[in-house]
Amino acid sequence: MTQAWRVLSEKRAQEVTKAQVVVATCVAKKKTIEEQMEKLDELISEYSKELFRAKQDGLADVGASNLRRQFIAEVQQARDGLNHENSMLEVDLRVAREALQETRLEEMKAKKMLERDQERTEKNNNLHERKDFESTALNQFNLRNV
Numbered sequence: 772m773t774q775a776w777r778v779l780s781e782k783r784a785q786e787v788t789k790a791q792v793v794v795a796t797c798v799a800k801k802k803t804i805e806e807q808m809e810k811l812d813e814l815i816s817e818y819s820k821e822l823f824r825a826k827q828d829g830l831a832d833v834g835a836s837n838l839r840r841q842f843i844a845e846v847q848q849a850r851d852g853l854n855h856e857n858s859m860l861e862v863d864l865r866v867a868r869e870a871l872q873e874t875r876l877e878e879m880k881a882k883k884m885l886e887r888d889q890e891r892t893e894k895n896n897n898l899h900e901r902k903d904f905e906s907t908a909l910n911q912f913n914l915r916n917v
Contacts, residue, residue, distance in 0.1 A: 783878035
């Protein structure tokens, strides 16, 4: 039976590793999205400042201003898309973390069952050894007294 528990324990350890990879992948994607959102925020800020400066200076070229506004709107749309993707990824990350926690729990259970089975096997082996020793000792005693 020990072999079965060992195999189950190893299988659970592999599942934990896979779950850890999923969590790490989600965290990496989340970090990438956050970096991209930060870059888009910088672009929005930069172009907004340029648009404001052009209006203040009175050098407002209507075509250039419209292009800047359109660019800012497109960057904001891209940022909104990333924000939505980030929200979806947070849900996936939460699910992945829960799955990881569950698989770790299953791994711990399998390891505990393996330990119990090994202890039980060792206890049974010691019992058989002791019975054999007592039987041998009794046989020797009987042979001496015959």
